[in-house]
Amino acid sequence: xxxxxxxxxxxxxxxxxxxxxxxxxxxxxxxxxxxxxxxxxxxxxxxxxxxxxxxxxxxxxxxxxxxxxxxxxxxxxxxxxxxxxxxxxxxxxxxxxxxxxxxxxxxxxxxxxxxxxxxxxxxxxxxxxxxxxxxxxxxxxxxxxxxxxxxxxxxxxxxxxxxxxxxxxxxxxxxxxxxxxxxxxxxxxxxxxxxxxxxxxxxxxxxxxxxxxxxxxxxxxxxxxxxxxxxxxxxxxxxxxxxxxxxxxxxxxxxxxxxxxxxxxxxxxxxxxxxxxxxxxxxxxxxxxxxxxxxxxxxxxxxxxxxxxxxxxxxxxxxxxxxxxxxxxxxx
Amino acid sequence: xxxxxxxxxxxxxxxxxxxxxxxxxxxxxxxxxxxxxxxxxxxxxxxxxxxxxxxxxxxxxxxxxxxxxxxxxxxxxxxxxxxxxxxxxxxxxxxxxxxxxxxxxxxxxxxxxxxxxxxxxxxxxxxxxxxxxxxxxxxxxxxxxxxxxxxxxxxxxxxxxxxxxxxxxxxxxxxxxxxxxxxxxxxxxxxxxxxxxxxxxxxxxxxxxxxxxxxxxxxxxxxxxxxxxxxxxxxxxxxxxxxxxxxxxxxxxxxxxxxxxxxxxxxxxxxxxxxxxxxxxxxxxxxxxxxxxxxxxxxxxxxxxxxxxxxxxxxxxxxxxxxxxx
Numbered sequence: 001x002x003x004x005x006x007x008x009x010x011x012x013x014x015x016x017x018x019x020x021x022x023x024x025x026x027x028x029x030x031x032x033x034x035x036x037x038x039x040x041x042x043x044x045x046x047x048x049x050x051x052x053x054x055x056x057x058x059x060x061x062x063x064x065x066x067x068x069x070x071x072x073x074x075x076x077x078x079x080x081x082x083x084x085x086x087x088x089x090x091x092x093x094x095x096x097x098x099x100x101x102x103x104x105x106x107x108x109x110x111x112x113x114x115x116x117x118x119x120x121x122x123x124x125x126x127x128x129x130x131x132x133x134x135x136x137x138x139x140x141x142x143x144x145x146x147x148x149x150x151x152x153x154x155x156x157x158x159x160x161x162x163x164x165x166x167x168x169x170x171x172x173x174x175x176x177x178x179x180x181x182x183x184x185x186x187x188x189x190x191x192x193x194x195x196x197x198x199x200x201x202x203x204x205x206x207x208x209x210x211x212x213x214x215x216x217x218x219x220x221x222x223x224x225x226x227x228x229x230x231x232x233x234x235x236x237x238x239x240x241x242x243x244x245x246x247x248x249x250x251x252x253x254x255x256x257x258x259x260x261x262x263x264x265x266x267x268x269x270x271x272x273x274x275x276x277x278x279x280x281x282x283x284x285x286x287x288x289x290x291x292x293x294x295x296x297x298x299x300x301x302x303x304x305x306x307x308x309x310x311x312x313x314x315x316x317x318x319x320x321x322x323x324x325x326x327x328x329x330x331x332x
Numbered sequence: 333x334x335x336x337x338x339x340x341x342x343x344x345x346x347x348x349x350x351x352x353x354x355x356x357x358x359x360x361x362x363x364x365x366x367x368x369x370x371x372x373x374x375x376x377x378x379x380x381x382x383x384x385x386x387x388x389x390x391x392x393x394x395x396x397x398x399x400x401x402x403x404x405x406x407x408x409x410x411x412x413x414x415x416x417x418x419x420x421x422x423x424x425x426x427x428x429x430x431x432x433x434x435x436x437x438x439x440x441x442x443x444x445x446x447x448x449x450x451x452x453x454x455x456x457x458x459x460x461x462x463x464x465x466x467x468x469x470x471x472x473x474x475x476x477x478x479x480x481x482x483x484x485x486x487x488x489x490x491x492x493x494x495x496x497x498x499x500x501x502x503x504x505x506x507x508x509x510x511x512x513x514x515x516x517x518x519x520x521x522x523x524x525x526x527x528x529x530x531x532x533x534x535x536x537x538x539x540x541x542x543x544x545x546x547x548x549x550x551x552x553x554x555x556x557x558x559x560x561x562x563x564x565x566x567x568x569x570x571x572x573x574x575x576x577x578x579x580x581x582x583x584x585x586x587x588x589x590x591x592x593x594x595x596x597x598x599x600x601x602x603x604x605x606x607x608x609x610x611x612x613x614x615x616x617x618x619x620x621x622x623x624x625x626x627x628x629x630x631x632x633x634x635x636x637x638x639x640x641x642x643x644x645x646x647x648x649x650x651x652x653x654x655x656x657x658x
Contacts, residue, residue, distance in 0.1 A: 056557060089501050090559025097557070102550035106649055116568075117558045152648040168558055 003074040004031035004209035005175050006055065011078075012067035013047075013054050013232075014280075022279040024050045024063070024230040029306070032176065037202055037209040039215060039223030039240065040228040041146065043276050047232040048212040052178040053211070056093050057085035073175060087250035091121040093249060094169030096198075100162035110137075110164050111149035114171055136167040140197060159190035161320040163197065177202070180212045196223050216259050220244050228252045231276055231287035238250075238312030248314045250292045286317070294318055338639055344633045351629040355622040362391075408623035413615045418623045422605060429509045429597070429604030430500055433589045435520055436528030441582055442556035444532040448539025452547070453566060463536065470533030475592075479526040486522060489539070494519050498599035520651075527596040531585045542574040549573075566593055575649055581616050583639035587632040 013025035025047045032038045040048045053059050055070055057077070070078040089095070097103045105113060114133040118124060124132065130149070137145035140163040153161060162182065169177055179198060183191040203208045211222060219226050220240060222235050227237040228249065236249040237288060247253045259271035274291040277283060283290055289299040298317050306315040366383050374382075383389050402408070408418035427620060447467075451460040487495035499515030501508040510516025546552060547570055554564045592605035601607065605624060613618035644650045 012529060058553070058556060086556075086559050086561065087558055088559070093552070095557035097550060097554055099550055103554040105551045105555065107572050108569075109648075116560065116564065118563070120558070120560055154649045165554070166432070168554075 002034065005036075005073055005105060006030075006032040006210065007071040007074075008051070008055065008068070009071070010068035011051065011054060011227040013050055013067070013072065014064060014066040015180060016062040016064070020280065023066075023282075024232050024279060025054065025172060027068070027305075028229075028232070028234055029068075030227055030234065030237060032208040034175075034208055035206045035210055036225065037199065039226040040210060040212045041214060041219055041226060042058055042229035043214065044274055045279075046229040048214075048229055049056050049180050050232075051112055051229070052095070052180050052210060052212050054082060055176075056089055056095050056178055057082075058095075059088075068138075087121075090117055090169075090174070091172040093119075094177045096162075096165055096169045096174075096177065096179040096182045099185045100158055100165050101185065104161060106153055109150050109152055110156070114149075114164075117169050122196055131168075132171070136171055137164070140164070140167045140170075142167075142195075158186055159193060162186060162194050163188075163303055166194075166197060170205070170207070173205060174207060174209065176208045178210045178212070181214070182211070183215065183218055184213070190217070192221075198222065201310045216244070216255065228255060229254035229306070231282055232279070233287065234313075235288065235316070236312055236314045237306065238310075238314075242311050243250045248309060248312055248319055249288075250294050250318070251288050252314075286315075292328050314326050336644075337637075337641060340489060340637050343639055348626075348629060348632050352400050352403060353396070355403075355625045356396050358622050358625075359399075359618055403623075403626055408626070409619040411612075411620050412617045413612070414617075418556060418619045421608060421620065422623060423506060424508075424625060425603060425605045425608050428510075428602060429590060429593055429606060431510060432520065432523055432527060432596070432602060432604060433586065433593055435524040436589055437531065437582070437586050439524055440528040440531035440535055440585070444535025445578070447532075448536040449543060449566075449571065451536070452540045452543035455589060463622050467533035467536050470529040471537075475530065475601050477596045478529055479522070479596060482522045483599070493522055496618065498603055505611075523596050523600045523602055527593060531589060534585065535578060535582060539574055539578055542577055543570060546570045547572045563612070572646070576643065579642050579646065580639055583635050583642070584632075587628075587635045590596060590631055591628045 002046075008031075009029050011025050012023060015022045015024055027048070028051055032037065039236055040051065042048050050059070050063070054065055057080070059065060066077055068078070069076055072088065072092060073179045077085065080088070097138070102249070106112065108116075111130065114136065115126065115129045118129040120134075122129070133147055134145045137149060142148050142160060142163055152314065156164065162185075166182075177198070181200065181315055183194050186194060195218055198209060198211070201207060209222075211219070213219060223240045226240045226243045227240060228235045228243065228247075228251065230251050236243060236247065236252045243252060244256060247256045251272070251283040254272035258272070260269055272291055277287060277290070283300070284303075285301045286292070286295075286299045286304050289295045292299065296317070302317065302321065304317050306313040307320060309319045351387040365387065366379055366386070370379055370382055380389075390398075404418045410416065411418050411421055414421060422572045447463045451463050454460055471601070486493045494515070497519055498510045499517075499519035501510045501516055502512045502544060510520055552565060552570060555569050560569075590605075592606075593602075593604060594610055596602065597604045597606035598610050605627070608620060609624045611617070612624070
């Protein structure tokens, strides 16, 4: 098997506050292969965005990566000096943020921003970089790119601005794109266009994509695999078809149950009771245990690790078939 | 853009007319001007002659129209105390004030921006704490006290710099400049610092606050995610966005630097318009006071206009809103 583009091992991210240290990410591991789209879902505060920022090295103090390893195509990148990680940002890892309306500097023409980024990473002349910028704008679907390159951000609609942001993210042909809620701020019809654009770019260039979102529809549409995050941990990870149609983890089940369908039944949507614990009050054992319908004693003391279960990996004691559980079962 | 400029220019003229009314009414409210010109024992007939020669017997609107028409041509009448046309007096004094104000503003801008940027980027260094202490002093100490302290230190104790006046000046056309002689430059140092210190601290605090704000924005985060160098992010992207409000404040402050140069000019006996104004107040020399009022308003209105136009140069978003007024 080839080396995955991105490999995250036991990642831990902490935020130092005046009172205590909050652990926002606690032992997250996943891989993304070349050309693969990994969807990362979860509620607000589950640690999705922080994971993305940790990969690209943009966790600002008081936050810090306190443990684990991050490998980009086999090279460890999590504790490189700032100057070296800066060279990787934008060149080998591109990032797309949530709000295209505020991602671009309002005082510079979009062409200048693209050319600036290209020339930071690639050894090109001003004219060559400009030509490349026009090609990029054409590739992301901006009409008349040779004219629009001299426009200012405010002269574009939200969807068009997100296209510009994507052009900026891919301008140095990165191996990995981290898209942090790229469609949340857009209206539905534009969302579909942006998603198919990201998908197409991933396919055409063999770029690996980490797609952070809380929109299951977007995940089902785009991703090859999906990771469900809860309280800074991965609850379940597996191929998108399997996880969406046959979720194992009670939280993932609840999440999938909360997706409205067009099938027309007038049922209330299922909701998961309670809310995600605050970082300062994560319960011992499984963080989901206070809300879980299938909770049993072990969940309150013992933290489940993600274990392979068919095509999925799931962090839940219900699916732990390890030997130390076996005697109990035979006794019962 | 042209329509915008024109609209603003018309507004400016409106403001100037309003100020003209106030300046004109000063003549009437401060007593009969004739009394200030003639001596106590002048016969009544002679008084009437003076009144007639000055046109003071015409109806008020006529007098106002005449005053305004003259003012528009920079004719502000004759000073009671100097017996010279006010415009000559002002023209003579203006270079001194403008030079002082320009030096103070440049000083305030350069050091204010540098210190502001530094203290925003290096938040916890000793130098930042020092800058903030200086800015506290600059904001809270009154101008005259700073001037007097400087004089005490550098003129009286150390004897390095002159304590008053402009030093030697060079005449270029009608303009006199102290920038070309050593004594002129030396004389300029302390008044510029005194006058500029307040603006400098104001700009420093503004730049620091704005810069911290801008550094938190999404486009700066995105610029970092694009892997731009720290230098390009701080000085290319962040600083330019910081400067939009700084231009407003610095512009308007330039107006108040000129207007409030009065105190600095008095402390350093600087032969500018401010000193002339203070003397005029002491001698109830209304033509000078009225002219000064008009001049200062003109400067403020002009600066406002320039600042409005400058905005559109810095911020492209305003250009299109101006084109299509909502």
